[in-house]
């Protein structure tokens with residue numbers, strides 16, 4: 001069974017960021033429940049990834065499965081042009097309720113990347129509506145990651161991001177250095193000098209600034225100071241530049257607050273969410289904006305976006321169930337527990353010669369290696385230790401489901417430390 005599935009897969013399929021000529025190891029999953037992934041050979045792995053930030057409640061949670069089943073029994077999809085339905089309306093109301101008050105318009109998108117495209121198009125159409133079509137550039141920081149579609153690729157880090165190959169095809173945006181101060185560091189006035197200079201020179205060309213609040217995810221898993229975010233937002237606003245936050249990775253509690261922007265007590269004009277929105281069951285993103293932005297957009301007509309599967313009822317129903325389940329749970333205590341056990345469990349990695357830095361924030365634990373490892377060997381060593389942790393470049397990191405027990409977290413962190421010790425000596 002195992003070899004059969006793997007060889008059939010290898011014959012035809014692509015995997016994320018993969019080569020078909022230099023194939024990485026692959027493990028077939030036959031079942032998943034709670035914090036466990038069950039492999040075809042019978043082994044059970046403790047999940048350290050929450051399927052890339054998404055499965056915050058673990059797998060096959062009965063509340064989420066029930067929401068899906070109930071909606072399947074009604075209808076799985078209808079077009080959203082000219083029609084509406086309870087799952088979309090209820091989820092929209094819920095998202096408006098749990099996000100800061102000025103955000104009161106919701107656009108449902110198919111994925112995180114599409115939510116980012118929508119945010120970018122909102123900013124551009126807003127300035128058309130305001131009679132300033134020359135504001136057609138985005139300001140962003142290096143080290144960011146916003147997705148794999150063209151608009152999103154144009155704001156990923158142009159050098160260290162994953163999309164350098166496509167540079168000539170992409171819109172040219174305005175980049176400043178990545179936020180310098182780490183989460184605990186204090187902000188120095190000069191940390192914003194470059195931002196100030198760019199705003200002074202090009203402020204009238206800028207439609208918006210877009211940034212991942214507090215945590216730069218796939219662009220390097222770095223945590224930066226809330227004061228930096230606050231200062232950036234203040235400066236951008238003083239030049240009339242819209243503020244777009246990408247909380248696709250950080251939203252729904254991962255950093256210890258419901259949204260990472262709460263660390264800095266700032267509110268954007270446009271907010272993107274995704275990933276954990278459906279508790280990891282289905283793809284769904286959402287882009288929220290303020291009434292002022294929405295009205296500006298509509299001065300030039302309708303907002304020009306409308307995917308076939310917009311507001312898919314299954315996705316909306318399970319998202320509502322997932323968000324309500326989160327709010328009903330002691331999620332702050334869950335994430336604090338993750339933070340404590342990740343910190344304790346990964347502390348030993350800091351002493352390994354191959355390790356450059358260990359950092360933990362909320363339910364995110366990162367071991368940054370000094371050099372790129374043999375990724376296939378490292379991944380295999382992690383699986384052999386019973387944990388599903390997916391290294392990426394020089395980063396070995398975990399963002400486990402919130403329901404992970406101390407024993408689960410011990411398996412994940414000791415696998416990380418042990419595998420690094422074995423493979424990256």
Ligand code: PMP
Pocket residue numbers: 111112113114116145146147148212217218246247248249274275
């Ligand atoms: N923004 C951020 C911050 C992300 O981490 C991701 C996903 N890695 C995306 C956008 C893109 O989301 P998706 O993969 O659902 O398109």
